[in-house]
Amino acid sequence: MDEEIWSGSSSEGINEINIENEMEETENVEVEPENVEVETEDPKVGMMFKSSDEVYEYYATYGKKNGFAVSKKNCKKGGDGEKKYITLACTRARKAIIKTSNPVKLRPQTRTGCKACINAILQPDGMWLLRSLVLEHNHKMSPTKSRFFKQNRILEPHVKRRFELNDRAGIRMNKNFTSLVLEAGGREKLSYLEKDCRNHIDKVHCLRLEEGDATAMYNYFVKMQGDNSDFFYVLDLDGNGRLQNVFWADARSRATFKEFGDVVTFDTTYLVNKYDMPFAPFVGVNHHGQSTLLGCGLISHEDTETFTWLFQSWLACMSGFPPNTIITDQDKAMKKATQIVFPNARHRWCLWHIMKKLPEQLRGYKEYEAIKFGIQNAVYDSLTTEEFEENWGKFIEEYQLHSNDWLLRLYEERHRWVPAFVKDIFWTGMSTTQRSESMHAFFDGYINSKTTLKQFVEQYENAMAKKVENENGEKFNSLNSYIPCITQYPFEKQFQNAYTIAKFKEFQQEVVGKIYCNLSLCSEDLNFSVYEVSEDVPFGESLRLATFTVYLKEDSSETNCSCQLFEFRGIVCRHQIAVLMKKRIHHMPDKYILRRWNKNVKRCHTKVHISYDNSSIKPKARRYDKMFNVFNEVADLATSCDNKCDKVVEQLRELKGELKEEVDVVSGSNKFGSMSTQNA
Incomplete structure (x- = not known):
């Protein structure tokens, strides 16, 4: 690269990220101070209200402030048909009733038998008395997520x-x-x-680098860094001062890397043929299994030099900490840049990219369909490296493919892409770069054929705000609902209490998968046992019997399985579960409850507040918006009849006249002042 403008996140230099590393456990009530209303006082016996509706509005407002939703649980009427007694309760009252025709596909449940409620009774004078109440809840609450409750969502x-x-x-x-x-x-x-x-309302693609975009982007990045010093960006200019490449990451993305930067996917192929400057995101996976952005760039070339520049920029942004593992496509330039910048990271190729090339590379063979089946069988159905070697060799020999250079190169690099060779370490379960592709598709919804480079960067804010909203929604669901257990084993309850809904579902599928397994004891000594677990596994459209070996340490209840699902996905496998059940070990060792999937951990990136939505609003515009919203609310109230409408219009005209007089007075005094100055 010829010239670079580096701008880090603080005056200390680009490698410093001033984000706290220590994590905190989530308390029973999650408290995030911003935007939490505090006006509503706590319910007390003896409080009086004018109507039953006022009682409901009060308790609903109190619930919104404290992080729970309210429902009308009970209502008694007198002989005149009027309400005499009401009970309002937390929506998580009563016990869950599981109704499903499929016991292994259970829906999230929200009811926990919560006892929190208030009871009010009508007095002879027409007032409502709060007679009794229960304030304690038996579940976690998140006041800042109250807006997700249906009762609090109102479309005016x-x-x-x-x-x-x-x-x-x-x-x-x-x-x-x-x-x-x-x-x-x-x-x-x-x-x-x-x-x-x-x-x-029932319900791109060309980026063009226009004149002035480089300056506009630079000004935009400076402003963003002024709003938050941890915003990071790098602009790469050529010898003539023209923008070649750009990389940026906001403070939340940088903090997210500390939580979920262990496995990263990088891919530019989705936009290669649609954009003049390919979009290059670094993507991870959060504890809900969602894609999460860890920084992104726009690049002008896809060569080793450009990728090296981009990787080095990203590494500097993350304080010099590389990912443990990275997934890319087969691009040679990416491979070389990865070796230069991330020499110690485990590098994998995207399996999907490889398999989609089968028609292009092998369609010319008469036995193409049979060859394709042989490759798929070797790749997808080989449970061990030895099995892969045997299956690969069979179809190569059968169809005389020894001279096919493409297959030869794939075989030489088999440790980079064949599932049997890569499942020995943690990849969050990812087999392809579908995370990058889904991230591309996500950003694709925010641009069109006329989008300039500067507009693209601005749209990034809107897309990121939506990503944050999606994560908050999943967090809300995990804290306010649960998937019922399907067994009585305590270890299933362990994972239900600890894991997010998405990850508990994955564990529960392994519990269900135990029914396909049979086990037998191979060897046993004082503190060590070896079991052989046979399982009917899918093979094409049928099943075949596969055998796995599980090792058990009796004193610690630790297990290790040859399928390596726990190493690859971080989820205890059905074979380990089968052995634990056999040995009547009902409590899972703590090492198998991964912090990474835990819903009760307070994540550092959630503490980073990013004003994605209002970073550029001027004071005059803010005042206008404030008045505009009130005007709309008044209009909603006045549209029901002509009298109300006429009353509002009349009062607005009077107010308009008063304001106009004030403006005229100020204008006149300014004019007089300027004339006096001129005369002087």
Whole structure:
């Protein structure tokens, strides 16, 4: 690279990230101070209300502040048909009722038998008395996630009207919604979610580097770094000062790397043929199994020099800490750059990219279909490296493919892509770079054929805000619902209490998969046992019997299986579970409850507050938006009849006259002042 403009995240240099490393355990009530209302006082026996509706509004507001939703549990009426007594309860009251025709595909449950409630009774004077209450809840609560509860999500009439008009004008939903987010000052200020808007309205690709984009992007990055010193960017310029490549990562992405930077995928192929500057994201997987962005770039070339520059920029951004493992496609330039910048990282090739090349490389053979089946059998159905060697050799020999250079090169690099060779270490279960592809598709929804480079970077904010919202939604679901256990074994309850819903589902599938297994004891001594577990595993459209070896240490209850699922995905396998059940070991050792999938850990990246939605709003625009929202609320109340409408219009005209007089007075005094100055 000829010239570079480096801008790190602090005055100490680009390698410093001022983010706290220590993690905290989640308390029973998650407290994040911003945006939590504190006006509603706690319920007390003896409180009086004007109506039953007022009782409900009060308790619902209290629930919103404290992180739970409210339902009407009980209501008694008198002989006149009027309400006399009401009970309002937490929506997680009562016990879960599991209704399903498939016992191994259970839906998340929210009910926990929570006893929190209030009881109110009608008094002779028409007032409602709060007679009794229970304040304690038996579940965790998250006040900052209260807006996800259905009762707190309200789509006002003026919002519906606005979406309808914008939809008719051809404005896409994400821009439509983002405009409301900007007006409100953030997603957390809205009383509805984007999916509520999408439910109301039933529902690129060329980046062009235009003149002035480099300067505009530089100014944009400087502003973002001014808002948060941990924002990181690098601009790579050629000898004539023209922008060649760019890399950036916000503070949240940098903090996310500390949590989920162990396994990274990198891929540019999705956008190679659509964009003048390929989009190059670094993507990880969070504890919910979602894709999470760890930084991204826009590059002008796909050669070793460019990839080396990009990888070095990313490494500097992450304080010099490389990933443990990285997945890319077969690109030679990527491979060389990876060896230069990440020499100690385990490098894998994307299996999907390799297998999709079969038609291109082998279609010319008369026995193509049989050859393809032979390759798929060797790759997907070989459970060990020895089995792969045997199966690969068979189809090579049978179809005389010894001279095929492409297959020869694949075989020489088999340790980089064949599942049997790579499952010995942790990859979060990823076999392809589908994470990068899904991230591309995610950003694709925020650009169109006229998007400039500067606009792309600005749209990045909106896309990231949506990613944060998705993660918050999954966090809310994991804290406020659960998948019921399907067995009585305590170790299943262990994982239910510890893991996010997505990861507990994966573990539960292994519990279910135990029914396909049979085991027998091979050897046993004082503290060490070896079991052979046979399992019916899929083979094409049928099943075949496979054998796995499980080693058990009696004193610590630790197990190790030859299938290496735990090493590869971080999920205890069905073979280990079968042995534990056989030995009547009902408590799983702590080493198998991974922090990485734990829903109760307070993650450092969630502490990083990013104002994605309102970073550029000026004071005048803020004041306008504040008034505009109130005007809309008044209009909603006044549209029911002509009298209300006329009253509002009359008062607005009076207010307009008063404000105009004030403006005229100020304008006149300014004019007089300027004239006096001129005369002086």
